[in-house]
Amino acid sequence: MVEPILSVRDLVTYFRPEEGVVRAVDGASFDLHAGRTLGIVGESGCGKSVTARSILRIVERPGRVEGGEILLRRADGRVVDLAKLDDKSQEMRNIRGGAIGYIFQEPMSSLSAFHTVGNQIIEAIRLHRKLTAKEARERAIELLQLVGIPQPQQRVDSYSFELSGGLRQRVMIALALAAEPGILIADEPTTALDVTTQAQILELIRRLQAERHLAVILITHDMGVIAEMADSVAVMYLGKIVESGPVDAIFHAPRHPYTQALLRSIPSVLAAPRSRLATIAGSIPHPYARPPGCPYYPRCHSFMAGVCDKSTPPVNRIDAAHEVRCFLYGAATETAA
Amino acid sequence: MSGAVADQAVPLVTAAEEKIAIASQLQLTWWRLRRHRLAVASGVLVILFYLVAVFADFLAITSPHATNSARSYIPPQTIHWFDEDGSFKPHVYALKGRRDMRTFKLVYAPDPSDKRYLAWFVEGYGYELFGLIATKRHLLGIDRGVPEDALFLLGTDQLGRDVWSRLMLATRTSLTIGLVGVALSLFLGVLLGGISGLYGGAIDTVIQRIIEVLRSIPTIPLWMGLAAALPNDWSVIQVYMAITVIISLIGWTELARVVRGRFLALREEDFVTAAELAGASRLRIIFRHMVPSFMSHIIAAISLALPAMIISETTLSFLGLGLRPPAISWGVLLQDAQDIQALALAPWLLVVAVPVIVVILAFNFLGDGLRDAADPYG
Amino acid sequence: MTAAHNVLSVERLKKYFPIRRGLLRRIVGHVKAVDDVSFTIARGETLSLVGESGCGKTTTSRCILRAMQPTEGVIRFRTDADRDVDVASLARSELRPLRRQMQMIFQDPYSSLNPRMTISDIIGEPLLVNRIGDLATRRQRIAELLDVVQLPRAYMNRFPHAFSGGQRQRIGIARALALNPALIVADEPVSALDVSVQAQIINLMLELQDRLGLSYLFVAHDLSVVKHVSHRVAVMYVGRIVEIAPTATLFAAPKHPYTEALLSAVPVPDPRQRAKRIVLEGEVADPSNTPAGCAFHPRCRYAVERCKVEVPVLAPTAEGALVACHRASELGLAGVGAVS
Structure with a gap:
């Protein structure tokens, strides 16, 4: 098998405010391959965004990457553990935006209102590549063209507030690709956008990925977007990856009770009109009131008293690519072990 | 209702969570404030200062107006805590003043043979506690003789008045002038800001332009002009009231802006729309929904406006434009320490600066803490 | 569908916002947020208004509730006394009795509940301001409403901050139901909720409709949600309705x-x-x-x-x-x- 470009092992990121501990990411592991899209899906508070921020080492205080490995394969073949790097170090800054590009949900707050979009892209280009101002400007116009911005020669001199939400997100993507990274992290890139604009942006990401053989981490709460975009999927719940596997297996043969329930409860345009949805009981616990054992057990229909609420379920392997963190599939591990 | 399972399926909450669940905004604010150590300490300090203001006469040792040229510029006295036999008996030595015939300065020498023991709750000059109860009782004094002769914890000024006692009364003046000024600002600010935010349109524009004009006038010249216009023959009380009006003339504009901004923001809040759709009257919407929502902002704004008022009064009086002797305020006391000669002879007169700095800092820390605590939802 | 069954019929509704420029605030143009919109809603029916941001769906719903004054048009509402009233032309004072029959569910479960009031105060406010019953009967009604939205009665004295988004939305629904309205305008009621909670609220709204014979005007951008709740769907684009059709027809053809x-x-x-x-x-x-x-x-x-x-x-x-x-x-x- 091809070596992954990014390999996350037992990532632990905790927030320690005065009130207690929030286990935002609690032992997440996954691999990312060039030219493939990994979808990380989950509801609010599941830790999907913190996972992305941990990889980029931009977790805000009082949060901190407290354990695990984030192994990045650099272009020269070297493997760097990002978890061990100082988040303010020169190398980390080179990786951020250099080896890993990223786009966030709200493009307005990620773009400066005081510089033209062109200047921001030029700055990003020159930060990572030695180009003259003129060359960088040409490159910026090329990038704007690449992300489908009409009249890039004029748009290069406009400010972010002069652009619509969809165009702003395109500029963000141009910015993320300025240093030609091998990895693109997209955190809810279309949540703030309308559905037709979302379709445009998803199409763009897909096209760029094919053209540049990008490895993409797509973070979203929308199962529809995941089904549309991802090659493999990691489902997160309260800081844990409860299930991961190829997109087809996740959608058509889900194993974890949470994945199963989630898939049944999402509204779909394919459903019969006015059909009732299956529901998941209760709501997501407050991060301070995280249940012991399997975090999903209070809402789980397959809850086994004395097992699920006592200890954390291990990762059980269904097949080579499909893993599930649930006691229901324990027998498989025992025979494997 | 089949199929649907509501949220109560989640395990029952603990007693601690139940306590939070039924806590009102006021309680939540208090809990948040309690965690803000500096703000709490500052709050305690501010309360202590206001206690001083209330009990100023009781804490004073000698009459702050009693002059005596024979006691001019006495330096702060040292308190001796233990008697010769080692027992705890705080006392001071009586002072013998004599004129240095070369410098013509009065110099004071303690007389170790004449000990004056400190005593609690002694009788001194007469005053009215809370302006009601006539009494002569003071917290501190000496066990025999009158304290005017012997006890000067912070020394005396040129006219031989006890600095400690004057400081107590100055605290009262300066702190209350801030309160009265803020009350006045608050009244104007809430009224005009509320009208501005609620009605909008032309009234709003007029009020906003007035605020802008007022704020664009440099404050010190404005105060100077207004203060200079005060008739010379006004009594201390009249001047006091006039000064509060002058300093709140600017102060209200800030509060009006806060109130207007909150009204505008709250008008768009869904819960206000919901009340409107429920058929609630305008008055109910304002007083049940809007006012409680920005009360916390007002309290924080007040605690930040108070120090500004205090500074204003101190500045005006220091410049000789505000309160004038015989009134006593921090500004008036600082005015005594204005010339270099007085400072060279009696540096202890500068001690007034300490409470000014302390109280301003305390108010600012408290105000910041309140503002952070008041708005748990941002 | 005859007019007699319609609880609401909107005719040629327009809402223009003036654009003012310059020192004298002269009107230089109009934003045509809603431009000539007509539709009807029958008793017990859900009509969804869908479209992208800025298409005028929210403005339309606010005009119907008279949270905004329409520029032009007729909003005919059939009262419980079987009388037709034009909401658009009523004076403020005449609106109040009508408000009892038209209520709203909001998008944001956080800003729609006053954080300084307890749950019973929030749900009881419509009863209180309309002087319905005494304290004891109101309390009884609040308890029943909590049952209806499947929240424990014991939560009555809690403040909104103790609740999750889904629970808050239930409280908002209970408040909307307090006055037994005929029509509920729901403005994106599930779009701020987590996926696993969305389904609970959608089902609850469907159940309440069946039980109480409510009519919904359901404003949403999410077509998947719309398919689960609507009888008919109206699609809006830049202030106009471009298509209205029964749900199955609209999605399939x-x-x-x-x-x-x-x-x-x-x-x-x-x-x-x-x-x-x-x-x-x-x-x-x-x-x-x-x-x-x-x-x-x-x-x-x-x-x-x-x-x-x-x-x-x-x-x-x-x-x-x-x-x-x-x-x-x-x-x-x-x-x-x-x-x-």
């Missing part, structure tokens, strides 16, 4: 190219159905400067010369839909999820 594109853009939660999407070019038109003719023509792949000059009007189709498209009868547009 859209007649307007915009509806087709909208449906095609919705991601389907099934990796085996990665269809070729119709990706619309360009941006939603500016409502202060709408294109001549059909507002959608610059983005429409079926546009012809006529579309650039003539504004299409809503016209009935064979399937019982209303479509505003010059080419509605000749185009064979693709839908999603043909009804089985």
